[in-house]
Amino acid sequence: xxxxxxxxxxxxxxxxxxxxQDVFIAAGKxxxxxxxxEGFHANRTIDAAGLVICPxxxxxxxxxxxxxxxxxxxxxxxxxxxxxxxxxxxxxxPDTDPPLDEPGLVEMLKYRAxxxxxxxxxxxxxxxxxxxxARLTEMAELHDAGCIGFSHADVPLSDTLVQMRAMQYAATxxxxxxxxxxxxxxxxxGVAHDGEVASRLxxxxxxxCAETIALSTILSLARETGARVHICRLSxxxxxxxxxxxxxxxxxxTCDIAVHHAHLSEMDIGFFDANCHLVPPLRSQxxxxxxxxxxxxxxxxxxxxxxxxxDDDAKLLPFAEAEVGATGLELLLPLxxxxxxxxxxxxxxxIAKITAAPARILALDNGHLAAGQHADLCIFDPEQYWxxxxxxxxxxxxxxxxxGFELQGKVRYTLVDGQVVYEAH
Amino acid sequence: MQLPEIDAxxxxxxxxxxxxxxxxxxxxxxxxxxxxxxxxxxxxxDVPLPFGxxxxxxxxxxxSRIGLHPQVKPSHIPFEVEDRHIxxxxxVLNTGRTIRAAMNELFDYGRPASIRLAxxxxxxxxxxxxxxxxxxxxxxLAAAQNIQLNRGESGRLSLSLHEKTA
Amino acid sequence: xxKNPQLNKHGELQHLLTIxxxxxxxxxxxxxxxxxxxxxxxxxxxxxxxxxxxxxxNLFFEPSTRTRTTFEIAAKKLSADVINLNIGTSSQSKGxxxxxxxxxxxxxxADMFIVRHSESGAAHLIARHVEPHIHVxxxxxxxxxxxxxxxxxxxxxxxxxxxxxxxxxxxxGDMLHSRVARSQIHALTTLGVPEVRMIGPKTLIxxxxxRMGVQVYHDMxxxxxxxxxxIMLRLQNERMRGALLPSAQEYFKYYGLTxxxxxxxxxxxxxxxxxxxxxxVEIESSVADGVQSVxxxxxxxxxxxxxxxxxxxxxxxxxxx
Numbered sequence: 039x040x041x042x043x044x045x046x047x048x049x050x051x052x053x054x055x056x057x058x059q060d061v062f063i064a065a066g067k068x069x070x071x072x073x074x075x076e077g078f079h080a081n082r083t084i085d086a087a088g089l090v091i092c093p094x095x096x097x098x099x100x101x102x103x104x105x106x107x108x109x110x111x112x113x114x115x116x117x118x119x120x121x122x123x124x125x126x127x128x129x130x131x132p133d134t135d136p137p138l139d140e141p142g143l144v145e146m147l148k149y150r151a152x153x154x155x156x157x158x159x160x161x162x163x164x165x166x167x168x169x170x171x172a173r174l175t176e177m178a179e180l181h182d183a184g185c186i187g188f189s190h191a192d193v194p195l196s197d198t199l200v201q202m203r204a205m206q207y208a209a210t211x212x213x214x215x216x217x218x219x220x221x222x223x224x225x226x227x228g229v230a231h232d233g234e235v236a237s238r239l240x241x242x243x244x245x246x247c248a249e250t251i252a253l254s255t256i257l258s259l260a261r262e263t264g265a266r267v268h269i270c271r272l273s274x275x276x277x278x279x280x281x282x283x284x285x286x287x288x289x290x291x292t293c294d295i296a297v298h299h300a301h302l303s304e305m306d307i308g309f310f311d312a313n314c315h316l317v318p319p320l321r322s323q324x325x326x327x328x329x330x331x332x333x334x335x336x337x338x339x340x341x342x343x344x345x346x347x348x349d350d351d352a353k354l355l356p357f358a359e360a361e362v363g364a365t366g367l368e369l370l371l372p373l374x375x376x377x378x379x380x381x382x383x384x385x386x387x388x389i390a391k392i393t394a395a396p397a398r399i400l401a402l403d404n405g406h407l408a409a410g411q412h413a414d415l416c417i418f419d420p421e422q423y424w425x426x427x428x429x430x431x432x433x434x435x436x437x438x439x440x441x442g443f444e445l446q447g448k449v450r451y452t453l454v455d456g457q458v459v460y461e462a463h
Numbered sequence: 464m465q466l467p468e469i470d471a472x473x474x475x476x477x478x479x480x481x482x483x484x485x486x487x488x489x490x491x492x493x494x495x496x497x498x499x500x501x502x503x504x505x506x507x508x509d510v511p512l513p514f515g516x517x518x519x520x521x522x523x524x525x526x527s528r529i530g531l532h533p534q535v536k537p538s539h540i541p542f543e544v545e546d547r548h549i550x551x552x553x554x555v556l557n558t559g560r561t562i563r564a565a566m567n568e569l570f571d572y573g574r575p576a577s578i579r580l581a582x583x584x585x586x587x588x589x590x591x592x593x594x595x596x597x598x599x600x601x602x603x604l605a606a607a608q609n610i611q612l613n614r615g616e617s618g619r620l621s622l623s624l625h626e627k628t629a
Numbered sequence: 630x631x632k633n634p635q636l637n638k639h640g641e642l643q644h645l646l647t648i649x650x651x652x653x654x655x656x657x658x659x660x661x662x663x664x665x666x667x668x669x670x671x672x673x674x675x676x677x678x679x680x681x682x683x684x685x686x687n688l689f690f691e692p693s694t695r696t697r698t699t700f701e702i703a704a705k706k707l708s709a710d711v712i713n714l715n716i717g718t719s720s721q722s723k724g725x726x727x728x729x730x731x732x733x734x735x736x737x738x739a740d741m742f743i744v745r746h747s748e749s750g751a752a753h754l755i756a757r758h759v760e761p762h763i764h765v766x767x768x769x770x771x772x773x774x775x776x777x778x779x780x781x782x783x784x785x786x787x788x789x790x791x792x793x794x795x796x797x798x799x800x801x802g803d804m805l806h807s808r809v810a811r812s813q814i815h816a817l818t819t820l821g822v823p824e825v826r827m828i829g830p831k832t833l834i835x836x837x838x839x840r841m842g843v844q845v846y847h848d849m850x851x852x853x854x855x856x857x858x859x860i861m862l863r864l865q866n867e868r869m870r871g872a873l874l875p876s877a878q879e880y881f882k883y884y885g886l887t888x889x890x891x892x893x894x895x896x897x898x899x900x901x902x903x904x905x906x907x908x909x910v911e912i913e914s915s916v917a918d919g920v921q922s923v924x925x926x927x928x929x930x931x932x933x934x935x936x937x938x939x940x941x942x943x944x945x946x947x948x949x950x
Binding site: 518520521522526527529530531533534535536537538539544545567568570571572573 | 946
Binding site: 233240 | 633634646649726727728746748749750751753754758770771772773774808811835836837838840841
């Protein structure tokens, strides 16, 4: 299959391209950008006039809900949601049921995902067995089975000694440890940011220092152990400042935020909107502004969807009892574009946050479109508005705080390995 | 249409009431126009009559259609209703529904010996079998017309006619 | 962006879920209407036929005999049919969700739900999902709101002090966990009380309390100086277990209302308490039973205020879904 994508605006941040250039694909790879290689005869030509061609999105956190939570979503539904959102590589956290703590589970997930021929799936292995925070997993075996790093997802890891040992052991093999900083005691029972809105609504709260205390611990342990650390889902202004200082000091640390946190604050909870029950909690507008500033100055490396499909029954409960999380795979691109537009960030810099930057964190050569690369790419209409409605989402989880919003930027084609795996009608 | 003078109507009502007065008589005005009229009436007798007011908002039959009246005032009956001869006073008698509600409310205060109905204006249009014994004036009005009692700043009462709004 | 879920498209009160966001005129309308219900107690027939034929369900997911009883009396005085359901944990433990329970009851021709639940936001959730003709009254949700309690407190204050726009009001105790205090603060500030003080130790004062329009005091003696109204809050025993307070004794010493501390307030100050009281923990018996205490009036006024709320809601047109 040879494909010629013509007349589109190619945005490839890693290779510094933002220009009208054609892309030529053959045998699953990009064979040329710009002029056609000699003797190239396309089987299919895609006219991308008015559209943007960019590397397929790399999402640092998307829960596929398998194994264990198939009633919330299935691999089939969520892999389709991924390509419908232009996502061609995704990282899935280990908080499945059972957790991804054995090579067999990881191999099964990789196999099931591969057989669907859609996005590439990179599982994170559990840092401790059953995510119980007590015994280490067989990280080297899990790595061989396909784990790209190790994480404790959102499960508290309150024993600092275990945390240090886990980081030391991971560092032995050069594995990256993915941690979401949150002090378990301070966050206990909390469901919203400790601020004006939680006070007004009488919701048990989580102070910002729950993040900074845990983050300080993680950074100290990173210095001590030499482990490479990726900080997941930063949420506070003080957290951004700590990362900024750690990077200045030269610590091998990277971090991401969930795309919701680039837009929303505690105010969006309104009258107990359970779709805004997220972890970490939506914090103040000041925190949100600091996250945006951190993205712009590079302190925050990447934006992820933190895709968490939840079934309706689990959301139709009083705020605190409602299950956490929001669907995000199909909103990652438009919400990233919205952030760029609102803050004056260039299209190329915005796309870097969801392609080249996350690929760099994963130490993968994905996320760009030089000749010879896997032809994973996304073609979207940057002008087209669409309304977020449950029926317009491919994901089985329809829970999002953005229901009813008109967002700009609609994926038209997604290609993985040179195959058109998604095409909008 | 020439509307009658209020003072003359009230004098006429007092004249009709007098023969029925006993030691057990009391005046009850229906909020708000009826209460104004009752107040004026009470000044016209040799012996002052006990005087109360009723707000029938909690007894209306159109609650489920139009809801609670936006300005409910407390009913105020400062005497025992039991065994009284009540003169129930309202400004305009039309369908009779207000009087039905007022009588129901009165009975929740006790069992009166009798109730006589005194109205300033009977404009016809009854929907219930209720008649006034004491009437200031009978007026023939079209169904689309509304007659209303107003009180000026000086306490002066006057009648006005309006076309009913849809 | 977030439309007020309590008002229908005509701006009428459709549900009573919280005081937060309600216009002062709506609060005054409820208080004025309650005045008319007050003297019904003195008549031979102590009820009115206003809600005849209406079915009011007391949905208590958290037990509270007192609150449930006052709503029941209020509903019966309006001639409504009252159905009491202490749902507790029974149906929930059978796997039925809150909304399942509510949908089942809606099918039983309900006109109004009085809801008490241990989770903040439960009444909002129910109001958002009931059929449009059903009205919801929040009788206390978690730490969030207890609007009828706050309204009866406002009625009490107005009864004794008439003009609310010249008052200093102090609320003393555990604001962090108190739905009553949250609703009182919104009601007081909405009705134009110029100075609302919150008195308690830092562990019991919510973050950003000042943003609700109150002044925070940690020293009770300073906080009570020259106030016109003192509202004492109930202290739950479990606060000692949660490391929020060392002991009831120390709490009483620093934050309990005694005759000496009461003397710091204005001489005509009134003392209020939403009940049930912990004598010797937050309030001394001689103060609770003293001449400045209006605690029993609060209970009496509570019936009239709840009658007013029910009749105003029952008379408002159904909202849109």
